[in-house]
Amino acid sequence: MRQEPAIVRMNFTGTIKNPEQRVAYLGEDVGMNSHHSHWHMDFPFWWKEKEYGVYKDRKGELFYWMHHQLIARFDLERLSNNLPFVEPLYWEEKIVDGFYPQTTYRVGGEFPARPDNFEFQDLENIKVKDMVDYTRRIREAISQQAVITTTGEYYSLNNTSGINTLGALIEPSTDSKHPEYYGALHNYGHIMLGQITDPKGKFNMPPGVMEHFETATRDPAFFRLHKYIDNLFTMHKDLLPKYTQEELAFPGVKVTDLTVDELVTYFEDFDIDLLNALDDTHELEDVEIKARVRRLNHKPFAFHLTVSSQQDATAAVRVFLGPKYDWFGQEIPMNEKRLYMVEIDKFVAKVNKGMTTVQRKSSESSVTIPDRETTKDLVKKVHDAIQTGSTFYANKDVRHCGYPERLLLPKGKKEGMPFTLYVIVTNYETEKVNDLPYDYDYGGSISYCGVLSGHKYPDSKPMGFPFDRQIDGDYFFTENMYQKDVTITFQDNE
Numbered sequence: 001m002r003q004e005p006a007i008v009r010m011n012f013t014g015t016i017k018n019p020e021q022r023v024a025y026l027g028e029d030v031g032m033n034s035h036h037s038h039w040h041m042d043f044p045f046w047w048k049e050k051e052y053g054v055y056k057d058r059k060g061e062l063f064y065w066m067h068h069q070l071i072a073r074f075d076l077e078r079l080s081n082n083l084p085f086v087e088p089l090y091w092e093e094k095i096v097d098g099f100y101p102q103t104t105y106r107v108g109g110e111f112p113a114r115p116d117n118f119e120f121q122d123l124e125n126i127k128v129k130d131m132v133d134y135t136r137r138i139r140e141a142i143s144q145q146a147v148i149t150t151t152g153e154y155y156s157l158n159n160t161s162g163i164n165t166l167g168a169l170i171e172p173s174t175d176s177k178h179p180e181y182y183g184a185l186h187n188y189g190h191i192m193l194g195q196i197t198d199p200k201g202k203f204n205m206p207p208g209v210m211e212h213f214e215t216a217t218r219d220p221a222f223f224r225l226h227k228y229i230d231n232l233f234t235m236h237k238d239l240l241p242k243y244t245q246e247e248l249a250f251p252g253v254k255v256t257d258l259t260v261d262e263l264v265t266y267f268e269d270f271d272i273d274l275l276n277a278l279d280d281t282h283e284l285e286d287v288e289i290k291a292r293v294r295r296l297n298h299k300p301f302a303f304h305l306t307v308s309s310q311q312d313a314t315a316a317v318r319v320f321l322g323p324k325y326d327w328f329g330q331e332i333p334m335n336e337k338r339l340y341m342v343e344i345d346k347f348v349a350k351v352n353k354g355m356t357t358v359q360r361k362s363s364e365s366s367v368t369i370p371d372r373e374t375t376k377d378l379v380k381k382v383h384d385a386i387q388t389g390s391t392f393y394a395n396k397d398v399r400h401c402g403y404p405e406r407l408l409l410p411k412g413k414k415e416g417m418p419f420t421l422y423v424i425v426t427n428y429e430t431e432k433v434n435d436l437p438y439d440y441d442y443g444g445s446i447s448y449c450g451v452l453s454g455h456k457y458p459d460s461k462p463m464g465f466p467f468d469r470q471i472d473g474d475y476f477f478t479e480n481m482y483q484k485d486v487t488i489t490f491q492d493n494e
Helices: 019-027 030-042 059-080 128-144 162-170 185-194 220-239 334-340 375-388
Strands: 006-009 146-148 154-156 253-260 263-273 289-298 302-309 313-323 342-351 354-361 417-427 481-491
Touching: 019 059, 019 220, 019 289, 059 162, 059 220, 059 313, 059 334, 059 342, 059 417, 128 146, 128 162, 128 185, 128 220, 146 162, 162 220, 185 220, 253 417, 253 481, 302 313, 302 417, 313 334, 313 354, 342 354
Parallel strands: 006 289, 263 481
Antiparallel strands: 146 154, 253 302, 263 289, 302 354, 313 342, 313 417, 417 481
């Protein structure tokens, strides 16, 4: 009102008395919420491909993989803050951790809060018993490795595309084979959590944070709900046969070394421009009103891969980061560790006969996107172009869906925290899908966000390969793999 510039300190919810407060900086991160929101904008559950004429390739599998990675990444952050892996919630049990959003709608009052140890409530159109029944039917389908369609036929899940069918069933999307029988486990779960404190609409409370994709990850219950759902996907994946050495190997290609720069994380102050959030008038000039938030970041790094090959080849390179020890300080066996492996990059590289060194920067990750341009910057560029009579080119391929670049690494610890860095190199020629150059740019962030340019997902391997199926540690490792211990050190600048 005084037309004076101001910076408002943005705090996270809760206090030090709440253990979940230790990881609030991840769940309440604006970029994290933006990624989750934009993913659901790119892949709406209501999308009718035949009617709209746009096919979204492997949509059900992407639903599984993106959310699985959010859970795994959250678990790495929990370990960094001396918290155990997140526990799933259950429909007929109490939700241990409450949540007080401390957030207000522009119109409509405050977001509802949920006390500790609150139970699911029947809504007018969704009953707790229904959710239990939907889960039982989905578990039966997974056990039988086949779902029942609306015509009463059995549709097999026992293949690499079964996860796509299951993802469409659990979300569910319009591709669900039988929405009446299997219900809407994921979507209804969000609604039930959002309306849990006013289930009958007695007090006409507005929707909770779980009912908006833009705010859902703020609530710790988001991760508990998705751990519950992810366990169903894991149940399905565990019934598939283990990968054979032939499926894992790349004959004639050997990874001889893997090195990485120093991995350092820190907290930084970042100012969010509130221009779009405030009332405006043409009569007055805009003033600088910003929210200052404390957010996690890491120093830029690169890893260097040395590959020995008996011939020139085009290689697909997958890089994962996972925990070395669990909450109790015990080393995690590979078959258990696979559930917490986070894909931090996937790309294609040319490998020459003999020795080749492949270098990849953290800023090039197929998972992440950088900070978006602000509205003010975009408006200025357009205004400058108008004033000078020049052409302003809008980048139509820019991706808004993508994990924030600065969150690629978990926080680690001040004294240094050990993690496992893993890489596998496979034959891209046998797994490529599109007839395009190997280095074709699909717009970035394809690992979690897929492809929107009219092409298919660029490789045929299951998402998460080779950690998406059970592992026999004695027969898993091949010459085209390499793993090593790395340390992530958190620098506390305060």
